[in-house]
Amino acid sequence: MKKIYLHPIPIRLWHWINAAGFIILIVTAIQIRYGNIVNLFSFETAVDIHSWTGFILIGNYFIWLFYYLLTGKIKIYIPPIHHPVEFFKKSIRQAKFYGYGILIGDSNPHHSTPDNKFNPMQQISYLMIMVLLIPVQIITGLLLWDPKLFSAIVNPVGIQIVDIIHVLLWIFFSAFIVVHFYLATLGHTTFAHIKAMFTGYEEEEEHEHSH
Amino acid sequence: MFRFYGGQVVKKGTYWNLSSGESIELEHEKIRAGNRQVRDLKVPTTGIFILGPISGLLSICLLPLISLLIGLMLLTRTAAASSEEAQMCLGCHSDKNLTKQLDNKEVLSLFINGNEFANSIHNAIGCAGCHMDISMENHPQIKKVKSKKEYSSDASKVCTMCHPDEQLRKKPIHSSLMTKATCVECHGSHSISRMAAQKAGVKENQYCLTCHRSKLSMTMKNRESLSAFVDESALRSSVHGNLQCSDCHSGFSKTGHPVKIFSSRRDYSIVTSDICRKCHTDAATKYEGSIHYSVLKGGDLKAPACTDCHGGHSVARATKDKTLGLISCNKCHGGMKSSYEASIHYTARIKGVENAPVCSSCHNAHDVKVTAMTMKIKDACLKCHKDAEKIHKKWLSNPPFKLASFAGLHFDAVACAACHSTDAGRGIYLGLYDRKTGKSFPEEDVLKLLETESPGLMGKMDTNSDGSIDAREIWNLFKQLYKKGATTTFIGRMDVRKGAESHQIAGKAKAVRECEKCHRPDSEFFKDVFIVISKADGRPTLFDAKKEALNSFFSILPVSKFYALGSTNVKLLDILFIIAVLGGIAVPIGHVTLRIITSPLRSLRRMGKGGKK
Numbered sequence: 001m002k003k004i005y006l007h008p009i010p011i012r013l014w015h016w017i018n019a020a021g022f023i024i025l026i027v028t029a030i031q032i033r034y035g036n037i038v039n040l041f042s043f044e045t046a047v048d049i050h051s052w053t054g055f056i057l058i059g060n061y062f063i064w065l066f067y068y069l070l071t072g073k074i075k076i077y078i079p080p081i082h083h084p085v086e087f088f089k090k091s092i093r094q095a096k097f098y099g100y101g102i103l104i105g106d107s108n109p110h111h112s113t114p115d116n117k118f119n120p121m122q123q124i125s126y127l128m129i130m131v132l133l134i135p136v137q138i139i140t141g142l143l144l145w146d147p148k149l150f151s152a153i154v155n156p157v158g159i160q161i162v163d164i165i166h167v168l169l170w171i172f173f174s175a176f177i178v179v180h181f182y183l184a185t186l187g188h189t190t191f192a193h194i195k196a197m198f199t200g201y202e203e204e205e206e207h208e209h210s211h
Numbered sequence: 212m213f214r215f216y217g218g219q220v221v222k223k224g225t226y227w228n229l230s231s232g233e234s235i236e237l238e239h240e241k242i243r244a245g246n247r248q249v250r251d252l253k254v255p256t257t258g259i260f261i262l263g264p265i266s267g268l269l270s271i272c273l274l275p276l277i278s279l280l281i282g283l284m285l286l287t288r289t290a291a292a293s294s295e296e297a298q299m300c301l302g303c304h305s306d307k308n309l310t311k312q313l314d315n316k317e318v319l320s321l322f323i324n325g326n327e328f329a330n331s332i333h334n335a336i337g338c339a340g341c342h343m344d345i346s347m348e349n350h351p352q353i354k355k356v357k358s359k360k361e362y363s364s365d366a367s368k369v370c371t372m373c374h375p376d377e378q379l380r381k382k383p384i385h386s387s388l389m390t391k392a393t394c395v396e397c398h399g400s401h402s403i404s405r406m407a408a409q410k411a412g413v414k415e416n417q418y419c420l421t422c423h424r425s426k427l428s429m430t431m432k433n434r435e436s437l438s439a440f441v442d443e444s445a446l447r448s449s450v451h452g453n454l455q456c457s458d459c460h461s462g463f464s465k466t467g468h469p470v471k472i473f474s475s476r477r478d479y480s481i482v483t484s485d486i487c488r489k490c491h492t493d494a495a496t497k498y499e500g501s502i503h504y505s506v507l508k509g510g511d512l513k514a515p516a517c518t519d520c521h522g523g524h525s526v527a528r529a530t531k532d533k534t535l536g537l538i539s540c541n542k543c544h545g546g547m548k549s550s551y552e553a554s555i556h557y558t559a560r561i562k563g564v565e566n567a568p569v570c571s572s573c574h575n576a577h578d579v580k581v582t583a584m585t586m587k588i589k590d591a592c593l594k595c596h597k598d599a600e601k602i603h604k605k606w607l608s609n610p611p612f613k614l615a616s617f618a619g620l621h622f623d624a625v626a627c628a629a630c631h632s633t634d635a636g637r638g639i640y641l642g643l644y645d646r647k648t649g650k651s652f653p654e655e656d657v658l659k660l661l662e663t664e665s666p667g668l669m670g671k672m673d674t675n676s677d678g679s680i681d682a683r684e685i686w687n688l689f690k691q692l693y694k695k696g697a698t699t700t701f702i703g704r705m706d707v708r709k710g711a712e713s714h715q716i717a718g719k720a721k722a723v724r725e726c727e728k729c730h731r732p733d734s735e736f737f738k739d740v741f742i743v744i745s746k747a748d749g750r751p752t753l754f755d756a757k758k759e760a761l762n763s764f765f766s767i768l769p770v771s772k773f774y775a776l777g778s779t780n781v782k783l784l785d786i787l788f789i790i791a792v793l794g795g796i797a798v799p800i801g802h803v804t805l806r807i808i809t810s811p812l813r814s815l816r817r818m819g820k821g822g823k824k
Contacts, residue, residue: 033785035777036733043726043777051610103805105813144776145609148620158700158771164781171788175795182799 003201006112010067014060015197019177021057025050026174033167054141061134076117077127091120102186112202129176133169140166214252217245226251296347300338301325314357327402341369366400367393384468388427396425410465416446418465419456433475445525459486477512483523484516491517497577505748515543536571544570550715566595581749583710592627606724624775626706628713629736630723635715636708638739641685641701641756641770652692652699653747660695668744669754680742680756682763689769703761703773705729705736730777737761737778 007015031038031046040046068074079087093109098121101109110119118126143162147154154162187193188205196202215221221243226235228251235251243251254262270277301323303309309321328334339346356362371379374394379385388397398421410418420443427439446452451459462469473479488495498504498517507514520539521527527535541548551557551570560567573591574582582588593599603618629637643652658664661671672680672688680688685701692699707713729736740761742754760766761773764783773779 032730032777033732033780035727035731043730047726047776048610055611098802103809103812105816146614146617146620148616148623149614155772158768159774160767160771160779160781163774163776164767164784167781167784168787171784171791174788175791178792178795179798182802 001203001205003203004113005200006114006117006202007197007200008067009200010063012197012200014064014067017060018057018064021053021060022173022177024053025057026170026177028053029170051145054138054145058138058142061138064130073114076115077123077130079120079123079127087120091124094119094121098183098186111204133172137166137169137173140169214250215243216247216251217243217249218247219243221251221253224253225255226253294337296337296339297325297328297334299347300345301328311356313359313362314355317359319356319359319362323401331401331403332405333401333403341366343369363393363395366395370394383470387429387470388422392422392425392427396427397422415455415457415465419463431473431475431479435476437473437476437479441524449522449524449526450528451524451526459489461486475512480518481507481512481516484518487517487521494577497575501575501577501579502581502748502750503579506750509748513543515539533569533571536576537569540570540574547711547714550711550713553715555716555718556714568595581745581751583706583751585749586623588713589622589627593622624704624773625729626704626713628707628716629705631716631719631721632707632712633715633717633721635712636739637705637736638708638741639703639737639761640706640741640743640753641703641760641773642743642745642751644700644702644772646698646700651745651749652697654744654752655747656697657692657744660692660697665752668752672742672754678755680754680760682757682760682765685742685756685760685769686765699769700772701742701766701770703770703775703779708739729775732777732780734778737775 027040028046028050031040032043032050035043035046041049068077081087090109097106097109100106108119112118140162143150143154144159144166147159147162184193184197185191187196188203192203215226219242220240221237222240223237226237226243227233228235228249230250243249304321304323305325307320307322311319311321313319333340344351356365376389379389404412409421413421420441423439423441424443425440428436429439430436457464473482495517503514507516519542520535547570556568560569566572572595573588574580575591580587582591596602600615600618600622603621604613604615607618607621608614609617628635643657644650645652654665654668658668661668663671670676672684674684674687675681689699689701728734738758740756740758742756743751744754745751759782761770761779762782764781767781770779
């Protein structure tokens with residue numbers, strides 16, 4: 001087994017805070033939205049937790065952003081736009097692996113390195129999430145947190161529209177986090193990727209790497 | 212020299228007896244027959260012929276003078292007789308306690324002020340001049356009089372003997388008054404002086420009150436009767452006590468009294484209220500911007516004008532207790548009284564709190580606006596409760612910061628009374644606004660664009676005719692208006708269901724504070740939904756709407772500016788959430804299932820690569 005240091009401390013910290021935060025936000029959102037059928041805690045408590053967590057995740061987002069911008073490692077999120085065909089082919093190959101190859105015992109076509117951490121599917125989806133969806137969720141969340149404070153933006157757009165965007169992304173993240181957790185179990189062992197996210201080191205079988 | 216008496220020695224000549232007019236010719240000196248009572252005048256016969264015509268001529272020329280002298284002599288004699296008669300009458304009638312009980316039990320004073328009567332113009336004709344059935348020899352003791360009114364009426368009939376109707380009708384005010392009032396009501400009875408003297412002797416107000424302190428009335432075109440009585444003491448103690456009548460009633464004076472005719476009592480109030488503008492221009496301008504004026508102008512004559520609140524002649528001074536701002540409103544808005552009296556505001560007022568609000572404190576006195584479905588009343592609350600946002604943000608905040616804007620957001624969307632009026636019914640009111648200007652989109656414009664009249668508006672909106680507007684119908688209205696160039700939006704607001712309920716403000720301990728009261732999909736406060744389309748003057752028309760109008764995909768755009776966490780959830784998104792979560796769960800389940808099913812394949816492959824056999 002070869003150990004590759006894939007996840008530096010700031011990223012591991014950011015990831016687990018983000019993970020916990022996402023779950024808390026999703027659950028409190030359920031309580032806020034479906035207070036008539038869910039009774040985990042009061043509406044007021046749910047809103048308080050949701051708002052506190054939201055602000056923590058805003059700060060957390062900037063840990064991620066500053067780390068990757070300052071280290072220049074942000075490029076791991078950026079698909080090779082100068083080789084679009086090759087990137088497309090790699091994406092198909094990766095999808096094919098999850099949909100078919102993994103079932104028949106093919107090895108993962110992507111081998112993570114610190115400079116090439118994500119497979120093409122991860123790369124495109126994480127780029128969208130980190131650069132577009134989370135910022136949009138942060139902004140809409142802030143607008144809804146105090147619509148009057150941000151009335152200059154909320155009023156022209158319409159608060160219901162802002163809410164719908166926020167809720168649509170909540171729906172997406174709710175589904176995403178389930179799939180993300182499942183995909184995290186698809187390492188060479190069920191907990192390999194999850195363990196790596198704690199230790200920082202991803203284990204890779206030597207013979208697979210030699211192929 | 213020319214006069215001679217009986218018994219006197221007289222000379223020869225012609226003597227004229229002054230008593231009998233006989234002439235006696237004496238041919239020689241002798242003693243005149245008779246005593247000293249016999250008087251003769253010695254005039255030559257020729258002298259008679261000369262003096263006769265001269266004295267006749269003088270008599271003709273001096274006849275008017277002679278007549279006047281004779282008349283004066285007679286009048287003096289009559290006056291003397293009258294004076295004598297008056298003194299006799301006053302013997303009894305100068306007693307201030309002399310009264311007579313009339314048939315209707317009214318007590319009529321029979322007292323006559325002797326001095327006043329002596330100075331009156333009728334002093335000369337004496338008592339019997341008017342009281343013709345009474346003389347020094349005859350005073351009927353039993354004279355049945357039903358009432359003071361009848362007495363006054365009968366007494367006035369006597370006046371017409373000298374002052375006939377034809378003479379009185381020459382003056383317009385007399386002509387109009389003759390059927391309304393008796394002579395004595397204006398002119399008095401025993402102290403009547405010449406009008407010229409009366410006018411000169413009194414100030415204008417007193418002159419007017421000569422008649423108007425009586426129970427006068429005027430008849431309107433619609434036969435309504437309006438009292439023209441002026442309560443002198445109320446006038447004096449009013450804020451206008453120092454004004455002259457003509458300051459307000461222009462055109463009227465001691466010398467002129469135009470006769471004005473009004474359609475109705477209401478018409479009179481409205482027209483005369485315009486008088487106030489002469490001095491109170493600010494208040495009048497504010498009033499003209501009020502809903503009261505707008506309604507009045509719209510033809511509803513029940514709407515108040517100045518005098519309806521302030522009164523006519525008893526305009527009170529503004530007082531600290533602001534009673535006027537309560538009592539005058541209750542005349543029309545009596546339905547609000549009981550709810551106001553159930554409020555903490557009224558309790559404070561009863562306890563003597565100086566700034567405890569009355570109606571006008573919140574609704575203003577003159578520029579009264581429509582408050583239903585508006586933010587105006589919130590502003591009124593904040594006039595006194597200046598630190599309301601600061602106080603509310605202590606508990607109504609969204610962590611991690613306590614910002615006044617978050618409380619302010621609630622103030623914008625929720626009427627103060629919706630939380631502070633105990634037991635009030637609440638509803639959601641979706642007002643139609645111009646999206647560009649942010650101002651209310653007036654009903655008049657909606658009617659014009661939809662080519663309908665006010666009664667047909669519901670029919671235009673409620674296309675399925677179920678009596679309630681649903682989300683699709685809101686969308687259709689929004690779309691129709693948009694196609695005709697009007698960009699509109701519905702802005703929601705929570706308010707109490709009945710206007711009266713908004714007045715029964717309770718203490719803060721009883722106010723709604725629990726977030727769940729509103730922020731739940733099954734909130735009671737969000738069950739009743741209304742579409743509000745207000746007229747240009749602010750008066751709202753409410754149309755029933757369905758609750759689902761707040762949760763439908765169709766209302767996303769038209770109602771894009773209204774949102775309440777947990778209560779205006781778009782149902783479609785809930786369905787999407789369920790699909791997404793189930794889809795998210797289905798992915799690992801499906802994938803794991805496939806992996807289980809295909810595990811033999813992987814085992815075989817591993818064996819083929821030198822794995823375990």
